Amino acid sequence: MSTMRSLSFDAIIIGGGGAGLRAALELAKSGKKTAVLSKVFPTRSHTVSAQGGITCAIASADPDDDWRWHMYDTVKGGDYIADQDASEYMCSEGPKAVFELEHMGLPFSRFDNGRIYQRPFGGQSKDFGKGGQAARTCAAADRTGHALLHTLYQNNLKNNTTFLNEWYAVDLVKNASGDVVGCIAMDIESGEVVHVKSKATVMATGGAGRIYASTTNALINSGDGIGMALRAGFPMQDMEMWQFPPTGIYGAGTLVTEGCRGEGGYLVNKDGERFMERYAPNAKDLAGRDVVARSMVMEILEGRGCGEKGDHVFLKLDHLGEEVLGKRLPGIVELSKTFAHVDPAKEPIPVVPTCHYMMGGIPTNVHGQAIMQDAEGHDHIVNGLYACGEAACVSVHGANRLGGNSLLDLVVFGRAAGMFIEGALNEGIDYLEASESDVASAMKRITRWNESESGETVPDLKRDLQDIMQTSFGVFREEENMVAGVKRLEELRERIANAYLPDKSNTFNTARVEALELDNLMEVAEATAIAALERKESRGAHSRYDYPDRDDVNWLKHSLYFPAEKRLGKRDVNFAPKTVDMFEPKVRTY
């Protein structure tokens, strides 16, 4: 223990995706001693896979566009449990954040007048739902996430940010008062384990889609930040809310962007019928993602699915013509050819709803400060802990995220967290140092794996976990199946606690990283399962056969999962935006 090296920073940002890099950029410019700690080289982060764009009322496609319309869509899209103060902040600050990205060099596609190209996406409207379809998603062809992530990395290089690339954060270190004062991290290349001390620790660790067997998510999306925060005893918010968007490539799981439908593509069943006209007569294929996904599953369940097994539907794009596809959706053409063996200019793409995005996460305020709740149900700030991006639940996505809002979330709240931390550091932060036993308790988990001598191995356990989640907590849910799933997860937790890491070597030991990731998948899976079982209603992405209706009397609330007791509590949704009237919950139709 005494031989362990320590590093000290003003702020440590865990995760080098869009949110982490945007927060880091703000802090690097301020001259604070900041480091980004990322388990992959930053441009390998999952933000790179975002395709369609970043939704924001920059008033390019429509000079009269208004951020309040975007806020309305966001709140409605989230089925009214998106916090209205946070949605207001994101939609109103958004244009500033997007123009900054452009000034940094992001190669946005353009309209003839030289302004940023915007395309229609699902759930977008003008004039608070009364003015028809809006085109509000700013795009760099269909590689917007790639362009955004590289631009942010480049600007961090320009501003001399310190990077700890290919380092893996293992667990948070808390002092005697319960403040977060750093983390334990491993340099993957050497295997050295280091105590990283920090006045501010930012969780920008992204999503955890790998809890499901079928997911669009990168292999690295194991919910490391969620796992660390849960093990440290902090609550998670809205973890039952997982987005299964309509167009994962059948069999492969890779996503094709909603921008396909924004550009004029549409879904058909085995009879060639454009079935969304029945489910959403106005918005059709551009209804909310949860609505379209459920409609697809209904088509499949009622025997109108495509293919030999009738277990998917088709996305038709050929009528758009090769030129539009080549110009606006070149990446989709590539992906379809590679993973579906289909040229979308000639044939439709087989698609199926696939796990994609975690709406829940570490509850935060708009400054990225993590929040916990006391026994009386009052909110408190967790000293030293921040979160932004997919790992956070601020909440702007509520029960269902709108397409193009995730990239906006990353840059707006990454930036906000960076600015707030700079201010807090200027005012002075003085927490108790971690004691030797505080550090030792953060070392427990990695020590257990390193000392394991026999037992089941990681790949089998991971497969079981993904099977449980896919079987019991997918697009449609119901009590009996979920109770069985929760029980299987309890048994799995015991098995994982006794699992075995055969390879104990130090140099670039990816097996050790995967073992540590498995613990995090387990934490995320259990939080998801218990929250899904307890929320007895259907709202947004959470659809139950046994409780098919939205229940605003009991569940117009955030869920809050407490890991110590494995208990689900509730937290009030914010209905008090600062500059506009709040949007009253209404029945959600498209």
Add this chain to the structure above:
Amino acid sequence: MSKLQVSLYRYNPETDAAPYMQEFQVDTHGRDLMVLDVLHLAKEQDNGLAFRRSCREGVCGSDGMNMNGKNGLACITPLSEVIKGNKLTLRPLPGLPVIRDLVVDMGLFYQQYERIQPYLQNDEPAPAIERLQSPEERDKLDGLYECILCACCSTSCPSFWWNPEKFVGPAGLLQSYRFLADSRDTATRDRLADLEDPFSVFRCRGIMNCVAVCPKGLNPTRAIGKIREMLLADAT
């Protein structure tokens, strides 16, 4: 069903005096798997096998490696594209130091990327909205900005093998031209001045291995040609 013969480059500096090739038999069940899937199956046989991977859809650039003699991304390369006589040989990207198995030290590659100042430079105050750029000006960035830094090109380039400290290499030069070609960038003169020596650009011998291997279908040789033209025009 006969199993696929997979020959893998192995090296763990803690236990191996020298690298060696290890043979695996992988059951593909007759499917045309991606090379990355085959690696995952091999890793189930030997947990210690090390390779990088992330997005598994060809956009993050983690799993560049040498497959039956040609560089590419394991995740978007189907077996049918590379296999020779039911045998797959996987080696790390050539020319960079090996950390372990298929994992190479990318340090030199990233240094050359950073050297070309890979970020937009513009001295003029930014407007309240975006800087305007016509679709024609923006079109000039197509084929350049899509680079994923996988290093397949630079590590297949003999000039980079020979002078990795002095020759920027195809990936770095492609990015250099991405900023030279951007109507919003005002640092053209400084960028060119930084490249004006016998090595940085002019070590490119037009071998075009970079073009042959780029998994994104980009053309670094063409970009290098454009930089040469700009350097020569600047000199006259």
